Amino acid sequence: MGIKPKSSRETASRxxxxxxxxxxxHPDKTARRKLTAAIESAIMPLGWEPTxxxxxxxxxxxGEQALRAIAQGATHLLISGGxxxxxxxxxxxxxxNLGSKVTLGILPAGxxxxxxxxxxxxxxxxxxxxxxxxHGNRHPIDLGLVRLIHEDGSRAERIFSVMAGMGLDAKxxxxxxxxxxxxxxWFAYIDGGLKSLPTLFERMxxxxxxRESRNLKVVSLIIGNVxxxxxxxxxxxxxxxxxxxxxxxxxxxxxxxxxxxxxxxVTWVSNLRENRQLRHLIDQTADxxxxxxxxxxxxxxxxxNPVFIQLDGxxxxxxxxxxxxxxxxxxxxxx
Numbered sequence: 135m136g137i138k139p140k141s142s143r144e145t146a147s148r149x150x151x152x153x154x155x156x157x158x159x160h161p162d163k164t165a166r167r168k169l170t171a172a173i174e175s176a177i178m179p180l181g182w183e184p185t186x187x188x189x190x191x192x193x194x195x196x197g198e199q200a201l202r203a204i205a206q207g208a209t210h211l212l213i214s215g216g217x218x219x220x221x222x223x224x225x226x227x228x229x230x231n232l233g234s235k236v237t238l239g240i241l242p243a244g245x246x247x248x249x250x251x252x253x254x255x256x257x258x259x260x261x262x263x264x265x266x267x268x269h270g271n272r273h274p275i276d277l278g279l280v281r282l283i284h285e286d287g288s289r290a291e292r293i294f295s296v297m298a299g300m301g302l303d304a305k306x307x308x309x310x311x312x313x314x315x316x317x318x319x320w321f322a323y324i325d326g327g328l329k330s331l332p333t334l335f336e337r338m339x340x341x342x343x344x345r346e347s348r349n350l351k352v353v354s355l356i357i358g359n360v361x362x363x364x365x366x367x368x369x370x371x372x373x374x375x376x377x378x379x380x381x382x383x384x385x386x387x388x389x390x391x392x393x394x395x396x397x398x399x400v401t402w403v404s405n406l407r408e409n410r411q412l413r414h415l416i417d418q419t420a421d422x423x424x425x426x427x428x429x430x431x432x433x434x435x436x437x438x439n440p441v442f443i444q445l446d447g448x449x450x451x452x453x454x455x456x457x458x459x460x461x462x463x464x465x466x467x468x469x
Contacts, residue, residue, distance in 0.1 A: 216244015239267020
C-alpha cells in the first residue's frame, strides 16, 4: 500500500492505556462459537480488559456498537461481517471524529468482502485474521464522504470504504431480495439484475475537482476507494486505499460487442494494465464509451433524472445529486 507501518507490538505499560478489544459481529454471518474460541485464546495471555461482544441488529447495524465500545474503553475494534457492517462502523467513527481513537481489525464474514480482498486479508484463516487484528501493523486508509440530496429533498452525509455506485449496479442492490441474498449469496444479484434491465442507461453531469463538468451516458457510474472486485474484476486499476484520491469508473457499453470489450478490459486485460509500458497502448486503443476512468479529490454528480445509489453494497434510495470528497487516512486498520 506504500505506507511505512508503525510498530505493532505496543504494550499497555508503554502507552499507559489498558487495552481492550471489542467485537462487533453480524450474528447471521458469524460462527460465534468458533470466533469466541479464536479471540479469547488470543487475548487471554495478554492481560487485557474483558472483551466486549456487540452483536449488530437491523435497527443498529454497527455504528452505535462502535460508539458504545469506545465509550467503554475499547482500543481495538474487531469487525466480523461484510462490507456493509464495516461501512456502518467507519461511518460512525468518521462522522464523530473518532477515527484516531481505535484500530480496526477485519474478520471477513460477508458476501463479497471487497475491502478485505483489497487489503489482502485471508478470507479463510480466522486465527490469522484475529492475530493481525490484535497485533498487526497499523495502516491508515482513506474513506469516501458523500453528501446526498435525496429525491424527496432530504439531505444526508454518508461514508463508504469501498465504492459508491449510481445506475444499474445500485438498482440491482435496490431490487435484490435480502432473504434471497441470505439464502444463496451472490447469486441473488442475478434476480435483482433481471428486475433492473428495463432501464439501462442514465445521463449524469460529472465534475472532478475544478475541471469542467461533463455529461456522460452510462450504465453505471462508480466512485471508488478500491479497484478490485470479486472474480478478478478491475474497474479502477489505479485506485488505492491510501493515495488521498477517489477514482471514477464510467461504465457505458452501448452494444453487444462493447460489452465484450468491457469484460475483456476489466478481467484479463487488467493484468496487463499493471505493466505501465503496456497501459498507454491499451488505453489509446480502447473504446472510451465502454469504460472511462477519472480521478480526483472532489467529485460532483448530478443525474438528469433521479437515480438509485449504493454505498458498499447498501442501497441508499434515489437521489438528485451527490458530492463526493476523499477523507485521507481517516481510520487505521491492522494488517
